Amino acid sequence: MIEKSDWSVPRSTLEQWIVLRMVVDTGSFSAAAAALNRSQSTISYALARLRDAIGVDLLRLDGRRAVLTPEGATLLADVTPLIEDFRRIERRGAAALRGERLQIRLLFDTLFPRDRLLGAIETFADDWPHISIDLHETVRQPVETVAWANYDLAILVAAPGAASAQIVAQVDLVAVAHPHHPLAKAGRPLTAAMLARHHRFEISSFDRASEVRRGRARIWRMNTVEAALDAVRRGHCFGWLPLHLVEADLAEGRLVRLVLEKPDIRTYRLALSAPDPGLGQDRALARFAELLRTG
Numbered sequence: 039m040i041e042k043s044d045w046s047v048p049r050s051t052l053e054q055w056i057v058l059r060m061v062v063d064t065g066s067f068s069a070a071a072a073a074l075n076r077s078q079s080t081i082s083y084a085l086a087r088l089r090d091a092i093g094v095d096l097l098r099l100d101g102r103r104a105v106l107t108p109e110g111a112t113l114l115a116d117v118t119p120l121i122e123d124f125r126r127i128e129r130r131g132a133a134a135l136r137g138e139r140l141q142i143r144l145l146f147d148t149l150f151p152r153d154r155l156l157g158a159i160e161t162f163a164d165d166w167p168h169i170s171i172d173l174h175e176t177v178r179q180p181v182e183t184v185a186w187a188n189y190d191l192a193i194l195v196a197a198p199g200a201a202s203a204q205i206v207a208q209v210d211l212v213a214v215a216h217p218h219h220p221l222a223k224a225g226r227p228l229t230a231a232m233l234a235r236h237h238r239f240e241i242s243s244f245d246r247a248s249e250v251r252r253g254r255a256r257i258w259r260m261n262t263v264e265a266a267l268d269a270v271r272r273g274h275c276f277g278w279l280p281l282h283l284v285e286a287d288l289a290e291g292r293l294v295r296l297v298l299e300k301p302d303i304r305t306y307r308l309a310l311s312a313p314d315p316g317l318g319q320d321r322a323l324a325r326f327a328e329l330l331r332t333g
Contacts (some may be wrong), residue, residue: 058085239270
C-alpha cells in the first residue's frame with residue numbers, strides 16, 4: 039500500500055538541482071549565471087531554496103571556488119540520472135513532433151550471436167539515441183507465425199530451402215560436454231546408443247517444452263542457449279551449442295567437443311524479416327536492419 043505522504047509534491051525542483059550541477063561544473067555562482075543566462079541573484083536564490091528543501095548544506099567555499107559538501111556530492115549523484123532522463127524525454131518528444139519513431143521492436147532467435155546484437159544496438163544508439171530497442175527472444179519460431187502487429191523486425195531460423203530469405207547469420211552447433219563428463223572420457227567415438235544413456239539438453243520453446251513425450255525422459259528442455267551452456271559447464275548434461283559461444287570454453291579446457299561416430303555439426307541459417315520487406319521510407323528502421331546484417 040502506498041502511503042499518502044508518497045504522493046506529496048517534492049519540495050525541491052529539478053531546476054534547482056540543475057543550477058547546483060552548473061555551479062559545481064563552473065566553480066562559481068557568476069560563471070553558472072552566465073552559462074544559464076540568468077542573474078547571479080537568481081542562482082543564489084535557487085540554491086538557498088534547495089538548501090532549505092533538503093535541510094543540509096550542499097555547497098561550501100574552497101577559496102573562491104564553490105565545491106560540494108560530502109552530503110551534496112552524494113545527493114547530486116542520486117539526482118544526476120533523473121536530470122539525464124528528463125533530457126532524454128525531451129529529445130524523444132522533439133523526435134515525435136518531427137514524425138520519427140520512438141521504438142523498434144525486434145523478435146530474435148536465441149541462436150543469434152549476442153555480440154552482433156548488442157554491437158548493433160550500441161552503434162545505432164550513437165545516431166538515434168531517442169529510439170529505444172524492445173527485444174523479444176524466441177526459439178525456432180517460424181516466420182509464418184510472427185504477429186507483425188507486435189514487431190518491426192525479426193531474425194529467425196530460415197526454413198530449409200528458403201532461397202529468397204535474407205540471411206544475416208549462419209550458426210554451427212557442435213556437441214560439447216564438461217571434461218569430466220562420462221561421454222568426454224569414453225575413449226572412443228560415441229554412438230547414438232551411448233549418447234542416449236545420458237542427459238542431453240534441448241533448446242525449445244515453452245509450448246514444446248510442456249509436451250510430454252514417451253522415451254524422452256533424459257531430455258532437459260531449456261529456452262535459452264545461456265541456460266543450456268550453464269548446465270553443460272556444471273557437468274549435468276551434454277548437447278549441441280553454438281560454436282561461437284563455446285570457443286573460449288573449448289580453448290581454455292572448460293568444455294570439450296565430443297567425438298561422435300557420425301560427425302554431426304548442426305547448421306542453422308538466420309534470416310532477417312520485416313512486415314514491409316523494403317522497410318518503406320523509415321530511415322531508422324533501415325539503419326538498424328543494416329547493422330544487424332553487417333554485424
